[in-house]
Amino acid sequence: MTARPLPSATDLTRAQYDGRACVWCGKPLWRNAVSAGIARGKIGAVVLDIVVYACPLCAEGHDPQTPRR
Numbered sequence: 325m326t327a328r329p330l331p332s333a334t335d336l337t338r339a340q341y342d343g344r345a346c347v348w349c350g351k352p353l354w355r356n357a358v359s360a361g362i363a364r365g366k367i368g369a370v371v372l373d374i375v376v377y378a379c380p381l382c383a384e385g386h387d388p389q390t391p392r393r
């Protein structure tokens with residue numbers, strides 16, 4: 325679990341909202357998805373709070389642009 329703030333649920337792509345893409349870097353998640361917490365958002369009276377997922381690198385706090393060593 326990381327302290328990195330989650331985006332608002334209203335800013336998620338459909339894939340991110342469905343848990344098929346990393347909530348931070350947007351890469352498709354095929355395996356090793358890590359629960360990233362709950363993205364919160366509201367449109368009018370509709371609550372969009374949703375559990376979102378991250379790839380292992382983002383979940384560990386790595387910058388996805390930085391090659392892993």
Ligand SMILES: [Zn+2]
Binds near residue numbers: 349379380383
């Ligand atoms: Zn990621």
